Amino acid sequence: MMEASSCLRYHGCGFGSRMKWLCLFLVLVLQSCSPALSASPYLVGMGSYDITGPAADVNMMGYANTEQIASGIHFRLKARAFIVAEPNGKRVVFVNLDACMASQIVTIKVLERLKGRYGDLYNENNVAISGIHTHAGPGGYLQYVVYIVTSLGFVRQSFDVIVNGIEQCIDEAHNNLRPGKIYVNKGDLLDAGVNRSPSAYLNNPAEERSKYHYNVDKEMTLIKFVDDELGPVGSFNWFATHGTSMSRTNSLISGDNKGAAARFMEDWAEQNGIQKQGPDVTNDGLESLHKVSGLPRRVSSIIPEPNEITDDLVQLASSYEASGGRRLSGSSITRRIRSTQQNKPKFVSAFCQSNCGDVSPNVLGTFCIDTGLPCDFNHSTCNGKNELCYGRGPAYPDEFESTRIIGNRQFLKAVDLFNSASEEIQGKVDYRHTYLDFSQLEVNVPSSTGGQQVVKTCPAAMGFAFAAGTTDGPGAFDFEQGDVKGNPFWRLVRNLLKTPGKEQVECQDPKPILLDTGEMKEPYDWAVCLLSSFFSTIPAILPIQIIRIGQMVILCVPGEFTTMAGRRLRDAVKKVLTSDSSGEFNDIHVVLAGLTNSYSQYITTFEEYQIQRYEGASTLYGPHTLSAYIQEFQKLATAMIANKEVPTNLQPPDMLDRQIGMLPGVIFDSTPHGVQFGDVSSDVPASSTFRKGSIVNATFYSACPRNDLLTDGTFALVEKLDGGNNWIPAYDDDDWSLRFKWSRPAKLSSRSFATLEWTIPEDAPSGVYRLRHFGANKPLLGSVKHFTGTSRAFVVR
Numbered sequence: 001m002m003e004a005s006s007c008l009r010y011h012g013c014g015f016g017s018r019m020k021w022l023c024l025f026l027v028l029v030l031q032s033c034s035p036a037l038s039a040s041p042y043l044v045g046m047g048s049y050d051i052t053g054p055a056a057d058v059n060m061m062g063y064a065n066t067e068q069i070a071s072g073i074h075f076r077l078k079a080r081a082f083i084v085a086e087p088n089g090k091r092v093v094f095v096n097l098d099a100c101m102a103s104q105i106v107t108i109k110v111l112e113r114l115k116g117r118y119g120d121l122y123n124e125n126n127v128a129i130s131g132i133h134t135h136a137g138p139g140g141y142l143q144y145v146v147y148i149v150t151s152l153g154f155v156r157q158s159f160d161v162i163v164n165g166i167e168q169c170i171d172e173a174h175n176n177l178r179p180g181k182i183y184v185n186k187g188d189l190l191d192a193g194v195n196r197s198p199s200a201y202l203n204n205p206a207e208e209r210s211k212y213h214y215n216v217d218k219e220m221t222l223i224k225f226v227d228d229e230l231g232p233v234g235s236f237n238w239f240a241t242h243g244t245s246m247s248r249t250n251s252l253i254s255g256d257n258k259g260a261a262a263r264f265m266e267d268w269a270e271q272n273g274i275q276k277q278g279p280d281v282t283n284d285g286l287e288s289l290h291k292v293s294g295l296p297r298r299v300s301s302i303i304p305e306p307n308e309i310t311d312d313l314v315q316l317a318s319s320y321e322a323s324g325g326r327r328l329s330g331s332s333i334t335r336r337i338r339s340t341q342q343n344k345p346k347f348v349s350a351f352c353q354s355n356c357g358d359v360s361p362n363v364l365g366t367f368c369i370d371t372g373l374p375c376d377f378n379h380s381t382c383n384g385k386n387e388l389c390y391g392r393g394p395a396y397p398d399e400f401e402s403t404r405i406i407g408n409r410q411f412l413k414a415v416d417l418f419n420s421a422s423e424e425i426q427g428k429v430d431y432r433h434t435y436l437d438f439s440q441l442e443v444n445v446p447s448s449t450g451g452q453q454v455v456k457t458c459p460a461a462m463g464f465a466f467a468a469g470t471t472d473g474p475g476a477f478d479f480e481q482g483d484v485k486g487n488p489f490w491r492l493v494r495n496l497l498k499t500p501g502k503e504q505v506e507c508q509d510p511k512p513i514l515l516d517t518g519e520m521k522e523p524y525d526w527a528v529c530l531l532s533s534f535f536s537t538i539p540a541i542l543p544i545q546i547i548r549i550g551q552m553v554i555l556c557v558p559g560e561f562t563t564m565a566g567r568r569l570r571d572a573v574k575k576v577l578t579s580d581s582s583g584e585f586n587d588i589h590v591v592l593a594g595l596t597n598s599y600s601q602y603i604t605t606f607e608e609y610q611i612q613r614y615e616g617a618s619t620l621y622g623p624h625t626l627s628a629y630i631q632e633f634q635k636l637a638t639a640m641i642a643n644k645e646v647p648t649n650l651q652p653p654d655m656l657d658r659q660i661g662m663l664p665g666v667i668f669d670s671t672p673h674g675v676q677f678g679d680v681s682s683d684v685p686a687s688s689t690f691r692k693g694s695i696v697n698a699t700f701y702s703a704c705p706r707n708d709l710l711t712d713g714t715f716a717l718v719e720k721l722d723g724g725n726n727w728i729p730a731y732d733d734d735d736w737s738l739r740f741k742w743s744r745p746a747k748l749s750s751r752s753f754a755t756l757e758w759t760i761p762e763d764a765p766s767g768v769y770r771l772r773h774f775g776a777n778k779p780l781l782g783s784v785k786h787f788t789g790t791s792r793a794f795v796v797r
Contacts, residue, residue, distance in 0.1 A: 044180035046234040046348035047172030051165035053138035055705040059151040061100040062135025063248040063473040072741040074254035076734040079165040080350040096350035098255040101131035101595035105143035130596040134243040136254035154659035185421035186221040189413040193241035196360040200611040222417040234348035240356040244472035245403035258351040260407030269347035320793035325678025328786040355566025362391030391471040427550030432636040435650040439540040458507035459518030460538040463617030481613040486512030558598035576637040669703035669777040678789025688794040698791035702754035703777030716740040721768040
């Protein structure tokens with residue numbers, strides 16, 4: 001308004017009438033804009049980027065199964081981010097990764113990059129990076145050796161693609177910041193998770209358990225982002241269920257059930273034009289997305305209408321033979337496949353993890369694979385053997401269909417909450433963050449006499465039941481869950497590495513210590529371990545963080561809280577915040593974001609810890625770990641109310657320069673004499689016609705996918721012939737219906753094959769199709785070279 005007022009004063013000094021009317025017009029425009037600007041209290045921005053790591057040779061993170069080596073792609077992994085900012089105040093960033101968990105070294109290096117790009121705008125206090133806990137992503141990206149031993153140490157390629165993807169998605173969200181509103185909604189999803197350690201849960205006080213209907217949290221909390229001009233631009237939700245629908249024998253990179261749910265919701269938004277429709281949308285389009293086959297897809301919008309299938313069309317298809325392999329000038333052609341529809345901001349949807357520690361998506365229960373009978377309730381064993389007890393997903397034994405079903409259930413609930421969200425988020429943007437040394441934290445807890453006593457957390461240690469695994473992925477040998485005594489043989493093996501001292505044994509009681517990881521300090525906080533080829537090191541300094549957006553409060557924790565542990569933490573923080581006499585926090589929604597910023601395994605309640613199932617044995621810092629978290633989060637909440645900072649002189653170590661990776665690089669790729677990379681090894685049958693729901697596949701002479709990850713590109717493509725002679729991209733390796741499978745004829749062979757397997761969706765347009773493979777080969781001398789090849793054409797009826 002200052003400029004317009006000055007303009008009017010100049011008119012009084014002799015400017016003409018046209019200037020007078022111009023200035024009056026400017027005043028009216030500025031006045032009319034003011035209500036619109038003030039109506040949206042926030043700037044909101046969304047972003048996403050590909051973080052699919054090496055699809056070959058790298059051990060997958062989660063099950064610690066040395067034989068689970070990546071060999072293809074189910075669908076791609078993404079980093080998704082939102083930024084919320086007060087126009088002239090604070091801002092926060094939340095990143096959700098299609099990865100097993102956050103990594104401290106990843107967080108450190110992302111923050112370094114953000115500082116180089118934005119200065120102090122984004123820092124450790126206002127940036128949170130969380131993992132969905134898929135067990136089907138490449139490992140090797142954490143700095144603590146116990147978490148990367150099965151991947152043969154640090155895998156720089158896994159690390160780099162995640163760091164770069166996070167930076168890119170935050171940058172995209174930053175560039176998309178625009179005035180907008182945020183809504184919150186929540187509701188129960190009853191059939192996407194069960195408690196996998198019910199015997200431990202039952203050890204919680206009966207009075208406490210009686211407050212809840214279920215032994216897992218069923219509530220999903222969703223926030224919806226609405227751009228003032230574009231309409232809805234995204235949503236993030238928090239719901240607790242493990243990313244273990246895909247089994248420990250799966251070798252295809254996958255976001256598991258939460259990654260699938262995110263893909264389904266982004267497909268739904270794109271196919272139904274959510275941004276164009278504005279904030280009020282309906283469930284229309286769900287049926288078209290999920291036909292009888294249940295195979296959602298993401299298809300190019302430029303595919304023509306279905307063709308009538310005639311003999312001429314079959315003859316036309318038969319005229320297109322396999323192209324043979326040919327060279328490409330680079331990998332940029334694969335990136336163009338996805339850029340055809342990028343002239344508008346993407347709708348970004350993330351399905352975030354919460355207190356999933358004891359929650360399994362294998363909802364049919366646990367059964368013995370030898371007898372089919374239910375497993376032992378207390379120890380999850382079958383005739384004393386833990387390795388025979390497995391949880392069953394809803395489509396057992398089809399893990400892909402189980403993944404789809406659990407993902408679809410989360411997706412449908414999220415759409416329901418998205419469409420009915422009406423509570424607008426209003427209020428301050430704020431945050432608090434600190435680092436804590438959990439190996440020696442003093443904690444005030446109630447005493448048996450009704451007063452208070454001071455106890456301490458312990459240096460990290462893993463119990464015997466840790467090695468037993470869970471019903472989602474059992475361990476080996478003769479370990480079992482619920483073991484509070486230990487085994488003499490494994491005690492002897494343990495003592496060869498590090499015999500825990502009397503103080504440590506008493507601190508961790510009743511956990512029988514298998515790996516005294518927190519006290520192994522050589523050569524640099526890690527020690528060679530003969531047990532299961534382990535190298536052992538565990539974090540001690542961990543971050544905790546609170547993010548506030550109006551009445552939405554996110555508790556960011558670096559581990560997997562069990563159901564009751566998460567409930568206690570949420571309630572404790574909410575009690576502190578709502579005690580504020582100003583009433584500012586009276587209507588808050590508190591969610592817990594698990595596996596955020598770093599990773600330190602599990603956190604159980606004190607009572608659950610006594611039972612020593614897998615989760616208790618993996619609660620590293622002893623029986624008072626949860627009490628320590630509650631105490632320190634209450635301090636953060638108190639500081640937030642008082643508008644005070646939380647000083648800390650601790651910093652986690654940056655050990656990137658000391659990482660060791662023993663995974664051999666690609667030496668060279670080869671094909672048989674006279675064969676080109678991209679040539680077909682096994683083609684689609686000639687003159688083929690397939691119906692919807694059928695599976696089409698072709699195998700190509702290929703090369704190691706580690707030569708080029710084709711980030712934001714694709715290794716696999718389904719093309720459709722248009723009305724002329726042009727092939728249009730229809731489905732790629734980020735689509736549910738198309739799988740990219742890679743293999744070698746022998747472990748050390750320089751030859752390899754790529755199989756493209758397409759399950760034709762029920763709503764795929766009829767017409768002429770073919771399969772195309774992209775790849776990159778490494779010669780013995782020289783640089784990596786890119787190639788492509790196609791199958792024969794075929795008809796889809």
